[in-house]
Amino acid sequence: xxxxxxASPSFFKVLVPGFYSKLSxxxxxxxxxxxxLAESALLQIKSGETWSVKIERIGEQYLFTDGWPxxxxxxxxxxxxxxxxxxxxxxxxxxxxxxxxxxxxGCDKDLNPSAPIHDPRHFVPQLVDQLNPxxxxxxxxxxxxxxxxxxxxxxxxxxxxxxRSLDAGKYYTKVLANYHRYRMNVKMPFAKKHGLVxxxxxxLQNMNGASWRVELRLYDNDMLxxxxxxxxxxxxxxxxLGQEYAFEFIPETDSIRVQPFKKR
Numbered sequence: 001x002x003x004x005x006x007a008s009p010s011f012f013k014v015l016v017p018g019f020y021s022k023l024s025x026x027x028x029x030x031x032x033x034x035x036x037l038a039e040s041a042l043l044q045i046k047s048g049e050t051w052s053v054k055i056e057r058i059g060e061q062y063l064f065t066d067g068w069p070x071x072x073x074x075x076x077x078x079x080x081x082x083x084x085x086x087x088x089x090x091x092x093x094x095x096x097x098x099x100x101x102x103x104x105x106g107c108d109k110d111l112n113p114s115a116p117i118h119d120p121r122h123f124v125p126q127l128v129d130q131l132n133p134x135x136x137x138x139x140x141x142x143x144x145x146x147x148x149x150x151x152x153x154x155x156x157x158x159x160x161x162x163x164r165s166l167d168a169g170k171y172y173t174k175v176l177a178n179y180h181r182y183r184m185n186v187k188m189p190f191a192k193k194h195g196l197v198x199x200x201x202x203x204l205q206n207m208n209g210a211s212w213r214v215e216l217r218l219y220d221n222d223m224l225x226x227x228x229x230x231x232x233x234x235x236x237x238x239x240x241l242g243q244e245y246a247f248e249f250i251p252e253t254d255s256i257r258v259q260p261f262k263k264r
Contacts, residue, residue, distance in 0.1 A: 203255035
């Protein structure tokens, strides 16, 4: 969470029976900050991803309703875990709650063990430039000269994909966003077709044939993520924010090749 969030009004909730469908906001909190609560809010986790939920008054309660079940499902929340919500006002007075999730052990819920501590030196190089061009980057987190040169070479060797290959499930595409810094979801039709659902890891290849081992994690049997190892692949290959990439399964090596996407 940001320092801004930590200085903001907050409350915590232990997940008890009934939390799957809705979650109540503590009375003292909403009575104090009712004027700041819109009809809907964004729940934002530390990766930057957001979920939209409806804030509904029912009797003498304010609750997260529509959209809350999806948030629960996407994060595999369970009874006895607890969440901390910081109220942060966004642009045009948008209601945003930054959310920290903790397991029954009392420790940070382990959604992605590869996520680094919030230090801008660990961000994707392009993101560091956007935040503060004066930051002295940690050389250990920068792509090597050879990796950058390899990236330049790859641009001239783009494979052109056709729609038939896409429809056949040979590859899928994703536009790289800020919240993909720490994990990347694998589209389930693609994962099932190539037997990735029951695997704990997969190899990612760049266009030069170099490989990175990446951990796979399945949530609620319908969401598969690349976690530990993904950030290393992203940084070492200088993947660019806003660029669309193709993830193609290579049967010969039982791996996924990642490269900038260009339609035929």
